[in-house]
Amino acid sequence: MRAGVVFAARPGVEDLAVRAEELGLHSFWVNDTPMVHGDPFVALSLCAKATSRIRLGIGVTSPALRSAPAAASGLASLNALAPGRIICGVGTGNTARRTLGMRPTTAARLEEFTVALQDLCAGRRTEYREGDRVRDIRFLHAGPYVNTADPIEFVVAALLGPKAAGVAGRRGTGLISFGLLDPTAWRALHDTRRHAAQGAAHGLVAHPGSQADSYVVTSLHLLGxxxxxxxxxxxxxxxxxxxxxxxxxxxxxxxxxxxxxxxxxxxxxxxxxxxxxxxxxxxxxxxxxxxxxxxxxxxxxxxxxxxxxxxxxxxALIGTRDELLARIATLERAGVDELLIQPVVDPPAEMAVLAQLLA
Structure with a gap:
């Protein structure tokens, strides 16, 4: 299984991204929680300039936080700094909304947002609505300003409910979930995504070469x-x-x-x-x-x-080396492609443990 890490967006996070890349980790993510952490687009811009290989993810943004044109502009700008290395998680904004004292948005609005981001980031026109006013929009400043030629990977945040997994299936995206270590639940999400994809119209994939991988965010402690x-x-x-x-x-x-x-x-x-x-x-x-x-x-x-x-x-994943590898193998058989951990005590050391464990 591949391995990656998740951090709070803040100045200096690029140093951790450099270390993650040196360790051979596959991806480096930052959260989009405005009133708790820093801005993910600023943080990933620093990471993009400091690294050359590792994939860079936002986990996750939401239509309840950002308009589709603004989010797409940020994503396509990151894609110009790190071509083909950008992953965008999208969700209803559960935590990020609740930290504002507000409720998350709906699955229907999430799907509209995902469609718009996929279209715009692939250089296509999309429908944009404000109230009763609807217009087609597209990037008017492509070329040297934003990158719509290289694919951006999209993943939809889902827990146990089927609605978000259905959005992922219809839009040809991957899945990301938080603390979901139950293989049975992962199989159910994958079944929902597959059935939704079978019932969707053709031509919905965001970009040629786009992916539909599954990511689980957790924490890990190797017992002495x-x-x-x-x-x-x-x-x-x-x-x-x-x-x-x-x-x-x-x-x-x-x-x-x-x-x-x-x-x-x-x-x-x-x-x-x-x-x-x-x-x-x-x-x-x-x-x-x-x-x-x-x-x-x-x-x-x-x-x-x-x-x-x-x-x-x-x-969380806590155990001896053999116990951790057994649990991770079970998740992999359930269709999880990448394990993401959130280190909080000694991030460089915890990243090294993850890299060694899954080497």
């Missing part, structure tokens, strides 16, 4: 001899995924209580403790301000008790 898989080191390296899930459950507890209920009583209690520690409630209108600071950053020592073993096992 005799190390406790639920010890502080393992929780510090991977607990940010658990905290992100608990924050989501806390944020949506009032509007979708079924999600928190599915996590079980122990997790529901952890959600309540998280709300109490952050000084907010499940119905406070400003709870997003309290829940999302340091989102996907290294967890604080006082929050280690919130990293429940059951959630850690479900969301």
């Amino acid at each position: 001899e005799g190390e406790d898989p639920q010890g502080d080191a393992a929780r510090d390296a991977t607990g940010h995924l658990v905290l992100s899930l608990l924050a989501f459950a806390a944020d949506t507890a009032a509007e979708t209580p079924a999600f928190a209920d599915q996590l079980g009583p122990e997790a529901r209690e952890a959600v309540n403790r998280l709300l109490e520690r952050r000084g907010t409630t499940a119905t406070a209108p400003d709870r997003h301000i309290m829940l999302y600071p340091n989102y996907l950053g290294r967890i604080a020592p006082q929050d280690r008790d919130l990293v429940l073993p059951s959630l850690l096992s479900a969301l």
Whole structure:
């Protein structure tokens, strides 16, 4: 299986991209979460100039954050700096919207956005709508300004629901998911994508040579001899995924209580403790301000008790070398093409472990 890494967009991230390329990793991604991290287009511009081989991804942007013309201009500009190396993840904007106190957009709007990006980034006209006004648009400044000749890889963010996977199938794109380590769930997503593709019209692929790969974002900790898989080191390296899930459950507890209920009583209690520690409630209108600071950053020592073993096992890869390779092989058989990790403790060292593990 291929390997890549995901980081928060910030100045200096290009140094990590250079190291990832030196280690032979396949891709380097940054998040598009405006009120939490820096701008991904700025960050990837720095990475594009500092590297020559590694693929560069945005994971993920959304029509609820950016208009299609603005996003396409950023993508095609990156493609001019790093021809053929750009990957664009698109989604409903779940986290990035919730950090603004807003809800994500719809699958229908996501599909319209994906269509427009595919058309524009391949140099084609597309339909652009504002209210009742609809116009055809295309790049008027191609050539030396943006690159529409080399393909950009598009992937749609999907969890367990079939709608996003259906968009991927109809649009001929790949898939990306976060913390989804269940092979059965991956097979279901691939089945949905395949069926949607079979029912779609011909000629929907974004660009000749475009890909439809599957990526899973997780975290990884290789255990030392005799190390406790639920010890502080393992929780510090991977607990940010658990905290992100608990924050989501806390944020949506009032509007979708079924999600928190599915996590079980122990997790529901952890959600309540998280709300109490952050000084907010499940119905406070400003709870997003309290829940999302340091989102996907290294967890604080006082929050280690919130990293429940059951959630850690479900969301992260922790084990000996043989145990990790066995879980990764199972994901590969389920159709996952690339493993993306989010290092937070010692990124260079964690990237080196990943590279050695999958060498």
